[in-house]
Amino acid sequence: WVSWIITCSCKPESFDQISTLADKMSEHFQSNEPDTLNFELSINSTHDEVHVHERYLNSAQALVHMKSFGDLFGSDFMSLLTPVKVVSYGFPTEELSSALEGLSPIKMTAFQGFTR
Numbered sequence: 001w002v003s004w005i006i007t008c009s010c011k012p013e014s015f016d017q018i019s020t021l022a023d024k025m026s027e028h029f030q031s032n033e034p035d036t037l038n039f040e041l042s043i044n045s046t047h048d049e050v051h052v053h054e055r056y057l058n059s060a061q062a063l064v065h066m067k068s069f070g071d072l073f074g075s076d077f078m079s080l081l082t083p084v085k086v087v088s089y090g091f092p093t094e095e096l097s098s099a100l101e102g103l104s105p106i107k108m109t110a111f112q113g114f115t116r
Contacts (some may be wrong), residue, residue, distance in 0.1 A: 001115065002062050002090035003055035004105065008081035011025035018080050025073050035061035050081055061095035067098060
């Protein structure tokens with residue numbers, strides 16, 4: 001498995017547009033990516049920070065998702081949200097690690113615990 005949390009800044013007045021985009025993305029990924037296990041967006045009380053929590057069965061699915069996201073939603077997402085921090089978890093392949101390099105992720109290594 002692999003996952004990450006992307007922290008994004010945004011303008012509070014863009015919340016309705018962000019919410020609409022989030023609905024479209026969630027519907028698409030839930031319907032078309034069975035191995036995308038989590039795709040959740042959370043916003044703070046002042047509506048100027050969004051966390052995107054994503055989790056995948058494996059690196060192959062994460063790469064499929066990244067391509068789909070870029071092709072279908074990337075430009076709209078980037079026009080509304082500015083990624084400021086990425087923290088990755090799990091066991092990414094070298095290919096996925098290379099694909100994430102542009103985001104300068106903080107890489108966390110699991111050393112204890114479990115997933116159900």
